[in-house]
Amino acid sequence: MSDLLITSPANPRLKSLAALRRRRGREETRTTLVEGHEELALALDCGIRPATLFVCPELFSPGGPAGLQVIGLQEDVVTRARTLGAEVVRLGRQAFEKVAYREGADGLLAVVPAVDPTLLALDARGIAELSARPLLLVSQGVEKPGNLGAMLRTADAAGVAAVVAADPVTDWGNPNVVRASKGTVFSVPVASATTSETLAWLGRHGIPLVVTTPETDLLYTDVDLSGRVAVVVGAEKHGVDQQVLEAAAYRVRIPMLGRANSLNVAASAAIVVYEAVRQRTRA
Structure with a gap:
């Protein structure tokens, strides 16, 4: 036919x-x-x-x-x-x-x-238990589909166990997320939830938060990222909120040597995630 x-x-x-x-x-x-x-x-x-x-x-x-x-x-x-x-x-x-x-x-x-973007779906897949030291990426309030897609490409390349969008402005099925991710939205487990739900889920699984913020003296390279950890990045304009900062095991910053005081959120996520990869793969 x-x-x-x-x-x-x-x-x-x-x-x-x-x-x-x-x-x-x-x-x-x-x-x-x-x-x-x-x-x-x-x-x-x-x-x-x-x-x-x-x-x-x-x-x-x-x-x-x-x-x-x-x-x-x-x-x-x-x-x-x-x-x-x-x-x-x-x-x-x-x-x-x-x-x-x-x-x-x-x-x-x-x-x-569409992918099932729930924390229950992550639990059904055993995401937090697949390894003794899962590496997760959490974005809070990120607005631009292109940034979510770029973070997915990083997560796929770096072997991140899952990406969770806390209080997202867009959805994982947004065609521009799919395009910017080069299709990795289907290869990397994803979820969407409120910030409170996300923090509670990470707490239940014993996964500490390493949060990026310019308001700290601790460099991201000075924190042990080789164990169970969730790297958390915030919205493009204002970063993470106070609730996330208070839940952080570590607040870390990326050195900024120019006049701008921050990087694109997807770039920040890539830098810290790959520091975790470096620490996990070094001899």
Whole structure:
């Protein structure tokens, strides 16, 4: 049976995709969007089963040896999704460009189940008990999807056990989080909770907090990060709140030698997380 073909940008099916750009639409359907062959390939590797895959071969990579290789990877994603039971819908170029949410669209857009972002889900997976010294990353009140996505990429690369968003402004299914994370939102266990719930959960599992703040003399390199620990970073403008500061086992700062008094939150998270990696891997 041939795939359904949609050429009109006004087709009603495309309106449902536009609804998934809004948080309400994602929460009501418990689905989200993944665009791009790299992100989709990683999602498939992590066991995600797309409900629908929208394909525009006209937007596949241009010719040449490198282009042909990329096209092969794109076609492989289509085959894998189809094998997993996804409905494959072909879109004309205008129709695809209407629903694409990223620049330089490569002709692949999928509707996939949203991740379960609860602390209960982390407990069900035994995240806090998987190792004797789990490394976690907690962000409080972070607003920008790009920063959440960047922190996920760091967490994936550094082997972080889970990333918890305390009082988040956005959700893990935000397409811009998925894009900025390069799909690692599906490879790294994530959760969202209130700050009080997050602190209580960490306390139950005996995981101390190391909190970044400029209001301390203790450098992040002077703290033992080799054991059970949660690195905590705060909102872009104001950092963590007093509740988190009071719960911290250590308050640490990153040296700032220029005129700016802080780093981007994703950069701060990466610096401290990789200090933990350094301490854990040194001879």
